[in-house]
Amino acid sequence: MQAPEDSANSGICRPVLEVVEGIPLPSWILTNWTEIQTIQAKPDDVLIATYPKAGTTWMQEIVDLIMMNGDVQKCRRAPIFERIPFLEICSPAFQSTGVDQVKKLQSPRIIKTHLPFQKVPKSFREQNCKVIVVARNAKDNVVSYFHFHRMNQVMPEPGTWEEFLQMFIEGQISWGSWYDYNLDWWEARKKHPILFIFYEDIKENPRREILKVADFLGKTLDEKALESVVHNSLFSVMKENPMTNYTTLPYTVFNQDISKFMRKGEVGDWKNQFTVAQNEHFDKDYAEKMGKSDIVFREVL
Numbered sequence: 001m002q003a004p005e006d007s008a009n010s011g012i013c014r015p016v017l018e019v020v021e022g023i024p025l026p027s028w029i030l031t032n033w034t035e036i037q038t039i040q041a042k043p044d045d046v047l048i049a050t051y052p053k054a055g056t057t058w059m060q061e062i063v064d065l066i067m068m069n070g071d072v073q074k075c076r077r078a079p080i081f082e083r084i085p086f087l088e089i090c091s092p093a094f095q096s097t098g099v100d101q102v103k104k105l106q107s108p109r110i111i112k113t114h115l116p117f118q119k120v121p122k123s124f125r126e127q128n129c130k131v132i133v134v135a136r137n138a139k140d141n142v143v144s145y146f147h148f149h150r151m152n153q154v155m156p157e158p159g160t161w162e163e164f165l166q167m168f169i170e171g172q173i174s175w176g177s178w179y180d181y182n183l184d185w186w187e188a189r190k191k192h193p194i195l196f197i198f199y200e201d202i203k204e205n206p207r208r209e210i211l212k213v214a215d216f217l218g219k220t221l222d223e224k225a226l227e228s229v230v231h232n233s234l235f236s237v238m239k240e241n242p243m244t245n246y247t248t249l250p251y252t253v254f255n256q257d258i259s260k261f262m263r264k265g266e267v268g269d270w271k272n273q274f275t276v277a278q279n280e281h282f283d284k285d286y287a288e289k290m291g292k293s294d295i296v297f298r299e300v301l
């Protein structure tokens with residue numbers, strides 16, 4: 001995915017949602033659905049799978065830093081969306097598709113996706129590729145997603161916060177239901193090589209979680225390399241790094257005057273957005289959808 005020309009005539013406009021195999025997706029993905037689904041995985045491919053705004057970019061940077069043994073200069077070779085392409089991206093805002101980008105990568109290929117396990121191209125499942133899933137508590141996730149819709153000009157219109165929250169609860173937003181997504185991947189980890197990491201845990205103890213990721217990838221980091229990974233994946237560092245903060249994209253795509261891509265990076269920011277009534281409504285619905293699962297998210301009450 002290369003950045004587009006910063007032009008008023010670039011054909012960039014907000015898409016509508018289209019349901020593809022039961023998942024609502026921005027309409028631009030449809031044009032490339034067959035290519036996405038038929039991509040050929042390699043056994044040493046690694047997927048970073050996340051519901052949007054759950055900590056994808058953070059994990060992408062952590063993984064690239066680990067793969068580069070903490071060498072930050074190597075990680076500044078290109079923007080994060082070129083180093084670790086987004087499998088299903090296909091939009092007039094970008095010159096090449098995620099599938100084309102993935103095909104050009106050297107192995108081991110690290111690939112970002114927001115698809116639920118059941119919709120990940122079957123080749124990745126057949127090849128038993130490793131997957132790192134990052135999950136974030138639903139309330140912070142929806143707040144982050146709302147602000148992202150406001151600034152991202154190639155996502156559908158978010159409407160008001162009240163409207164967006166209800167669409168999130170109903171799963172009527174891009175990449176569908178947060179609830180189904182996380183339950184699906186949580187279940188999948190019983191039969192597939194999946195490392196399930198929580199955003200809140202990285203925030204609490206980045207060193208501990210980075211070591212888990214390195215171990216999963218079969219990498220050993222010496223103390224200096226580990227310190228570099230911890231430091232260079234801090235929110236404060238990534239926010240100022242043009243290779244991670246998406247400022248290389250023009251404002252016609254990400255209008256960061258509306259909201260920064262690296263917005264707050266906090267746990268519990270939802271308390272600044274939810275009303276008391278919205279919170280009660282959300283909690284009741286959450287208990288109905290997630291109550292039977294043993295997946296436990298923190299920091300939501």
Ligand code: PPS
Nearest residue numbers: 052053054055056057058144234235262263264265
């Ligand atoms: S995307 O568009 O789906 O790839 O977005 P994603 O990267 O998943 O999510 C963006 C949110 O993650 C926050 N973020 C971080 N938090 C803590 N530490 C680090 N290093 C970090 N990097 C990104 C980012 O700020 C977005 O969350 P909000 O709550 O909106 O700030």
